[in-house]
Amino acid sequence: MKVRKAVLPVAGWGTRFLPATKSMPKEMFPLIDKPIVQFIVEELLSVGIDNIIFVTGRHKRAIEDHFDFNPDLENHLQQAGKENLLEDLKNLSALINPIYVRQKTQKGLGHAVSVAETVVGNEPFVVALGDVVLEKPEENMKKLLGIFEEFKGSVIALTEVPPDQVSKYGVAKVKKLKGDVLIVEDLVEKPKPEEAPSNLAIVGRYLFTPSIFPCISETTPGKGGEIQLTDAIRLLLREEKVYAFKIEGKAYDTGNPLDYLKTLISFALRREDIGRDLREFIKTL
Numbered sequence: 001m002k003v004r005k006a007v008l009p010v011a012g013w014g015t016r017f018l019p020a021t022k023s024m025p026k027e028m029f030p031l032i033d034k035p036i037v038q039f040i041v042e043e044l045l046s047v048g049i050d051n052i053i054f055v056t057g058r059h060k061r062a063i064e065d066h067f068d069f070n071p072d073l074e075n076h077l078q079q080a081g082k083e084n085l086l087e088d089l090k091n092l093s094a095l096i097n098p099i100y101v102r103q104k105t106q107k108g109l110g111h112a113v114s115v116a117e118t119v120v121g122n123e124p125f126v127v128a129l130g131d132v133v134l135e136k137p138e139e140n141m142k143k144l145l146g147i148f149e150e151f152k153g154s155v156i157a158l159t160e161v162p163p164d165q166v167s168k169y170g171v172a173k174v175k176k177l178k179g180d181v182l183i184v185e186d187l188v189e190k191p192k193p194e195e196a197p198s199n200l201a202i203v204g205r206y207l208f209t210p211s212i213f214p215c216i217s218e219t220t221p222g223k224g225g226e227i228q229l230t231d232a233i234r235l236l237l238r239e240e241k242v243y244a245f246k247i248e249g250k251a252y253d254t255g256n257p258l259d260y261l262k263t264l265i266s267f268a269l270r271r272e273d274i275g276r277d278l279r280e281f282i283k284t285l
């Protein structure tokens, strides 16, 4: 069955970035001139997934506006002769079919995904988190879909992190299956380094069969008192095989101020228009 839908949880408070996130969604923070959430949407569009279900909340209006047409701005760009900018803006809004559902109370990532159940229905779907932006988005999304097509089960994307960083992520215990495809044996959400089964962290790209939904309903509050998606996947493991793979390229974290800044600088240094000047400036510091 073709994967047509993706769920993007964007309801979080962004407390690690307060006061910047008081009225501004953290997903709208820019990596230079493009908001983080747009990178995730473009990643999904690159593999033909255009039905994008945003699990949103109060104070997230800016995200809805970002993916809508903006006739005033479009007129302005037209009159100013800024055709390229105009094209880019209009294309994005035309390509995406956004669906917004509200997570009325914030009970964790697992709960956020369950809010999309009625819209997803009985079909496989992708979950993509804005906390991480991938260096090779299309390649990794293709891999996620390819493993699903071959093995017909849920798939999670992993990346190696330094052992002292595991407590920031969901961590997987895996075995080799075939080629670079792994099979998941167990998962732990944000373990202490000494309790981690490996240093393979969940990067926030998942493909689920609809069987995940009853598992989320069964999941009791875990780390931080929240309904954790990682715990729901553990329950799924009792019934179905769950596959995994190590992503190609880097995973850039945007979920906390220091990592966001490192990501921002990495992206800026790679830009043709500003990279060289920025590098020179950094040397003078």
Ligand code: G1P
Residues within 6 Å of the ligand: 109, 129, 131, 132, 168, 169, 170, 171, 189, 190, 201, 202, 203, 204, 228, 229, 230, 255
């Ligand atoms: C969430 C997931 C975690 C995953 C991480 C990736 O955590 O719960 O398993 O490794 O995203 O960014 P959060 O960063 O929302 O606390």
